Amino acid sequence: MNKIDTFILNPRLSKTIQSIPPSGIRRFFDLASSMAGVISLGVGEPDFVTPWKMREASISALERGYTTYTANSGLPELKKEISKYLQREFRLDYNPEKEIVVTVGASEAIDIALRAILDPGDEVIVVEPSYVSYAPVVSLAGGIPVTVATDKTSSFKLTPEAFEEKISRRTKAVIFCYPNNPTGAIMTGKELERVAEIVVKHDLLVISDEIYAELTYDRKHDSFAAIKGMFDRTILISGFSKAFAMTGWRIGFAAGPPDVIQAMIKIHQYTILCAPIMGQMAAIEALKNGMREKDEMVNSYRQRRNYMVKALREIGLSTHEPEGAFYMFPSIESTGLTSEEFAEGLIMKEKVAVVPGNVFGQGGEGHIRCSYATSMEQLQEAVKRIKRYLDSL
């Protein structure tokens, strides 16, 4: 069904919303949910429960009667802790009062950042493969997503050449995520400097989604905002979901130049009002006392990554080594199947859920996303089943 048919079918819905396809992940969720005994490598969140001290901090807050709204931009104490954390980890100096906003997950931060900077028709470059929502959220904010593909020849990193090729007079911003979902690729400071040169040359803003910043295995994360000349051009997006296993709490944040952050707060206060206070209390505890638990979780992911890279390569799937996040993006091109055919066959025949690479946009076809945020026992069994599936093809 093309766009025009849809408009005719349902005139009371907006053209924008009807032009956005449903998430490709949805179909695989429905398929996998309908079956029993599925081993899921399709999960984009930690397999750990939020560490007890954060849960306890939230329970204690409830017991003491913290059930109210907070300041629109977030609890002052949390913003101070976020500011201290960004200084400690990435040498970034953000004023907690003017340059930080606490949001309902990093997703909301991305949404209001785009709405704060875009006018209708402005173009935003989306680096793909990427988290499924970037391009649709650009459209919802009235912008036009222009995708630029990365692939395994550049280890799924954004090259300045490919980036510059997509820039037009209408380009306002670029959005990317490193460490990356779904590829696990990261970009070093040196590589980011080359991207920064293009950003300056074309006077762009950058939405840098660094939600996986804590999950790197071989080197420390370089924040894009810390690259020379980028502090005033970058809206840094992050949150507590991945590093602290707090997905359900929906606490994220954005840090950036005061004019942009103040504009974002305006949208936030008219729509969301504020992030839930119990989650914000847990987030304060995470930053103050949760680093050891975070380190232990990261260590587990690293061990599982090491195992999975070798195991998948041994059974014949060519796999780029992920340096961050908890995903790997093996190539399935050798099977001759599309990523959807491969993923569908794998779940039907062997009950292993993976996500086909094409749902993550350009450059994703020919790959599948496997999350290794699952127990070692499950990973070992999944590898056995994938091998059996490959042998059957």
Place this chain on the structure above:
Amino acid sequence: MEKGKIKELLRILEENSRLEPQVLSEMLDLPLDEVKFTVEKLEQSGIILKYSSIINWDKVEENDHITAMIDVKVTPKREVGFDDIARRIYRFPEVKSVYLMSGAYDLSVVIEGVTMKEVAQFVSEKLSTLDSVISTTTHFILKKYKHDGVIFDDREDDKRMVVTP
């Protein structure tokens, strides 16, 4: 193998001792031979003492498994202090663990017996009759909630959906 990696290996084995050397070598990103050699050395040097399972006996049908913790006051002996009496106690096969404690009593002895009668017999006939033992206080464990870091009564199962962004 470097010290940090040895600690990592030990932590993995403490969590799950059933992982095969091949998998351990992949998880640690170290050669298989090095992992096998290190595990053997750790076993020989008494750092890895035993591979055991944590069993929730309460879930086993027709099971009368019973655990008691006994506070023991003793008279320490010249030159050997508490070691001598502790050694005599830990050699009894029903004794699971023995700790020297600070505070109100000296030794904490954990014993596991099949029946309450057996525990009573051990305390009255074997432990209390030892020369150095001044007094004993026996506590029975009624329910295990957490043991060796493992939660027994409320497992936190994976509550995630099968496919998420």
